[in-house]
Amino acid sequence: MSKIFDVPLYAYTRSPDQDEGMPVRHPVVIIGAGPVGLATAIDLAQQGIKTVILDDNDRVSFGSRAICFAKRPLEILDRLGCGEAMVERGVQWDTGKVFFDTRQVYEFSLTEEEGHKNPAFINLQQYTFEQVLVERIREMQAVGAPIEIRGRNKVEAIGQHDDHVKLEVETPEGSYTIEADWLVACDGANSPTRRMLGLDFDGQVFEDNFLIADVVMKADFPSERWFWFDPPFNRGQSALLHKQPDNVWRIDLQLGRDIDKEREKRPENVMVRLKAMLGDDAEFDLEWVSIYTFQCCRMERFRHGRTLFAGDSAHQVSPFGARGANSGLQDADNIAWKLKLVLKGKAPETLMDSYNTERAYGADENILNSTRSTEFITPKSEMSRILRDAVLDLSAHHEFAQPLVNSGRLSVPCTYDGSMLNSADALAAPDVTRPGSPCPDAPLGDDHLLGKLGNEFILLTIDADAPDSFEEDGVTATRLALSVRDDPTLTLKRQYLGDAPSGVYLIRPDQHVAARREAFDEPHFRAALRRATGKE
Amino acid sequence: MSDKLILSPNLDNADGFFDALARAHDGLEKSTSDALNARLIFLLANHIGDNKVLDQALKAAQNSGHKR
Numbered sequence: 082m083s084k085i086f087d088v089p090l091y092a093y094t095r096s097p098d099q100d101e102g103m104p105v106r107h108p109v110v111i112i113g114a115g116p117v118g119l120a121t122a123i124d125l126a127q128q129g130i131k132t133v134i135l136d137d138n139d140r141v142s143f144g145s146r147a148i149c150f151a152k153r154p155l156e157i158l159d160r161l162g163c164g165e166a167m168v169e170r171g172v173q174w175d176t177g178k179v180f181f182d183t184r185q186v187y188e189f190s191l192t193e194e195e196g197h198k199n200p201a202f203i204n205l206q207q208y209t210f211e212q213v214l215v216e217r218i219r220e221m222q223a224v225g226a227p228i229e230i231r232g233r234n235k236v237e238a239i240g241q242h243d244d245h246v247k248l249e250v251e252t253p254e255g256s257y258t259i260e261a262d263w264l265v266a267c268d269g270a271n272s273p274t275r276r277m278l279g280l281d282f283d284g285q286v287f288e289d290n291f292l293i294a295d296v297v298m299k300a301d302f303p304s305e306r307w308f309w310f311d312p313p314f315n316r317g318q319s320a321l322l323h324k325q326p327d328n329v330w331r332i333d334l335q336l337g338r339d340i341d342k343e344r345e346k347r348p349e350n351v352m353v354r355l356k357a358m359l360g361d362d363a364e365f366d367l368e369w370v371s372i373y374t375f376q377c378c379r380m381e382r383f384r385h386g387r388t389l390f391a392g393d394s395a396h397q398v399s400p401f402g403a404r405g406a407n408s409g410l411q412d413a414d415n416i417a418w419k420l421k422l423v424l425k426g427k428a429p430e431t432l433m434d435s436y437n438t439e440r441a442y443g444a445d446e447n448i449l450n451s452t453r454s455t456e457f458i459t460p461k462s463e464m465s466r467i468l469r470d471a472v473l474d475l476s477a478h479h480e481f482a483q484p485l486v487n488s489g490r491l492s493v494p495c496t497y498d499g500s501m502l503n504s505a506d507a508l509a510a511p512d513v514t515r516p517g518s519p520c521p522d523a524p525l526g527d528d529h530l531l532g533k534l535g536n537e538f539i540l541l542t543i544d545a546d547a548p549d550s551f552e553e554d555g556v557t558a559t560r561l562a563l564s565v566r567d568d569p570t571l572t573l574k575r576q577y578l579g580d581a582p583s584g585v586y587l588i589r590p591d592q593h594v595a596a597r598r599e600a601f602d603e604p605h606f607r608a609a610l611r612r613a614t615g616k617e
Numbered sequence: 618m619s620d621k622l623i624l625s626p627n628l629d630n631a632d633g634f635f636d637a638l639a640r641a642h643d644g645l646e647k648s649t650s651d652a653l654n655a656r657l658i659f660l661l662a663n664h665i666g667d668n669k670v671l672d673q674a675l676k677a678a679q680n681s682g683h684k685r
């Protein structure tokens with residue numbers, strides 16, 4: 082049986098644009114049909130913005146790169162109409178174990194938040210993840226959504242202009258030129274767009290090599306994340322075992338610094354290492370293997386005129402913590418509604434600068450966490466190793482040391498503290514819903530709160546009065562009227578009110594809180610809506 | 618509790634502690650000694666807990682080394 086990553090999913094077909102005498106102008110062109118490009122395109126097209134994706138390939142990611150997808154991206158995907166399909170195909174897990182030598186030193190459990198629709202994490206192969214996104218695009222196309230993927234369309238040159246970007250695209254039938262009001266570069270960590278525009282990508286490069294393998298095996302290991310420091314089967318190095326769907330298991334083996342990559346990659350040598358780990362009797366097939374070194378880097382700015390960078394092209398992290406694709410999806414979530422308002426003339430172009438501010442803040446958080454994890458896993462000096470091992474030894478005996486063990490701090494959603502789109506907090510309610518936060522979910526009968534938020538500005542009132550909607554300078558906020566009684570589990574109250582008797586929240590189309598207050602005060606919320614759309 | 622690092626004499630038994638610490642390293646290989654010291658640092662740091670105090674301790678240690 083051929084694997085999904087071996088078959089073309091969006092084969093090349095000739096576009097009418099190629100036969101026009103003049104370059105055709107599109108509102109948005111996206112370069113790259115990876116997780117981030119696909120998600121951005123779905124979001125835009127769902128909001129009625131005509132979007133074209135160009136990809137130099139015609140199929141999903143070769144082999145599985147990302148496997149762990151966190152709750153916030155799943156919530157974003159719910160808004161994009163394909164979160165449930167992901168969860169259905171994924172493996173859920175909530176336990177992680179850390180071993181040092183032969184002993185288990187630490188176990189953590191990802192807290193399932195009561196009343197949230199989505200699990201803390203699922204594991205799913207990146208190729209399946211991308212396949213589900215492409216299926217969603219096909220479904221949208223079937224009902225006439227303005228979205229198009231052009232396979233084997235390789236962007237070769239980019240010209241930046243004040244009010245558009247010009248692209249030269251190479252296809253199997255020769256090249257053509259198109260224009261975009263806005264370009265979103267989702268062309269991955271080696272971003273040709275970045276290179277063509279002469280932009281830097283700075284940060285820290287780690288020297289250790291990692292063998293990453295996906296094996297197919299029938300095994301009864303639980304679906305937990307197992308991480309080893311200095312195990313007998315990989316002395317002086319680390320290892321990871323994690324379950325994916327379809328009996329596929331992810332294995333990471335740290336190999337150290339100076340290695341012969343070609344030699345290590347040979348199947349016979351990989352098999353020796355895997356058998357040492359899994360046991361001589363384990364029966365398995367190698368699905369995919371690769372050797373990586375990791376880096377944590379970012380661009381200084383994610384917006385350059387009419388070009389926006391999103392996902393790995395803008396920022397790259399080491400995989401410990403699963404913060405790559407997970408943060409890229411938050412980029413998509415942040416871009417789409419802003420671009421829509423700007424394209425429709427309802428917000429100034431400078432609103433796109435807030436994309437840079439908010440997501441650069443997120444990138445810094447991810448880079449900080451991923452860098453610390455990588456340094457713990459691959460100590461860069463003798464003394465860092467001594468300190469690291471001291472923590473591991475202590476953690477086996479004393480609980481206090483366990484929080485110091487760092488095998489990856491798993492992706493959490495970013496709260497845009499200090500964003501220029503936030504209004505000052507005017508409600509004495511819990512911190513989890515302060516301005517800038519992504520709205521936490523809550524059960525509402527058969528439904529969930531997040532299913533009722535997003536795509537538009539929402540005025541959420543909890544036991545408070547307000548008009549059904551209000552419009553400010555072309556942008557409308559529509560009321561969602563709730564009472565704490567709508568959620569007998571009191572999750573809504575616990576997260577959104579605390580001890581406050583009532584609350585009114587202005588919620589952005591990406592489900593982040595823009596402003597909150599105890600009662601509806603018209604001038605205040607009008608100002609908040611202006612602010613949240615970059616007009617103050 | 619004060620969040621200022623105590624830099625005046627505060628040990629119940631200064632000679633006794635110095636002696637116990639030195640003895641703990643008697644006969645150990647350098648690597649075993651280094652590991653012992655490292656574990657001790659984390660135990661003491663956890664006991665202190667307060668990051669402000671720990672920062673001051675780190676700075677005081679950095680600034681009081683013998684200049685060669």
Ligand SMILES: Cc1cc2nc3c(=O)[nH]c(=O)nc-3n(C[C@H](O)[C@H](O)[C@H](O)COP(=O)(O)OP(=O)(O)OC[C@H]3O[C@@H](n4cnc5c(N)ncnc54)[C@H](O)[C@@H]3O)c2cc1C
Pocket residue numbers: 112113114115116117118135136137138142146147148149150207234235236237267268269270272273293373391392393394400403404405406407408409
């Ligand atoms: C071993 C490993 C494990 C990982 N694990 C996780 C994890 O568990 N969780 C997680 O969230 N992340 C993980 N990641 C990170 C994740 O894979 C990336 O963050 C993610 O793929 C980034 O998506 P993207 O869409 O930005 O870029 P990519 O997926 O790299 O897609 C870029 C696309 O652009 C196209 N392209 C490039 N140049 C051109 C051009 N000139 N013209 C047209 N198209 C072009 C490419 O063909 C490609 O389709 C992992 C990564 C690795 C390597």
